[in-house]
Amino acid sequence: MKWNSAKDLMTTDVKTVEADWPVDRVAEYLIDHEISGAPVVKDGQLVGVISLTDIARHSSTAGDPASERPAAFYRTELESKYAEEDLENLRVSQGGDTTAEHVMTPQVYDVNEHTSVQQVAQVMHRSGIHRVFVTTNGEVRGVITALDMLQVVAAM
Numbered sequence: 001m002k003w004n005s006a007k008d009l010m011t012t013d014v015k016t017v018e019a020d021w022p023v024d025r026v027a028e029y030l031i032d033h034e035i036s037g038a039p040v041v042k043d044g045q046l047v048g049v050i051s052l053t054d055i056a057r058h059s060s061t062a063g064d065p066a067s068e069r070p071a072a073f074y075r076t077e078l079e080s081k082y083a084e085e086d087l088e089n090l091r092v093s094q095g096g097d098t099t100a101e102h103v104m105t106p107q108v109y110d111v112n113e114h115t116s117v118q119q120v121a122q123v124m125h126r127s128g129i130h131r132v133f134v135t136t137n138g139e140v141r142g143v144i145t146a147l148d149m150l151q152v153v154a155a156m
Helices: 023-032 052-059 068-078 117-127 146-154
Strands: 037-042 045-051 131-136 139-145
Touching: 023 037, 023 052, 037 052, 037 139, 045 052, 045 131, 045 139, 117 131, 117 146, 139 146
Parallel strands: none
Antiparallel strands: 037 045, 131 139
């Protein structure tokens, strides 16, 4: 297959998270859909990105041991699907009013559907990111992940 532009490579079934969702709901959503991160939307517009790493950083408290049972359970379930860096500090928070908007990374890397695959790869590499969103007027139309880029390399 020939991939010329973002449109040729992107996944169009993008699982989004609403900005006002509680962090616990986001964690369950990511796990249920077997994804490590998702775009955060507010009123249909892309406002950020949230990953398991963001949730782990938020939920872990330096020096305080987390409950072993929830962390061990999720770690066992996820270790074959996610990078060690995403799982290293995974903690499960218990309740709270913290929402996706509070935990998300507001800096989003997005491209339009006509951006070349080479340009997408350069953005991901230079920025050290695992996913780029394909947008039109601020609305998410697709996502390109690091695994998608490896598919291109493997086909060479």
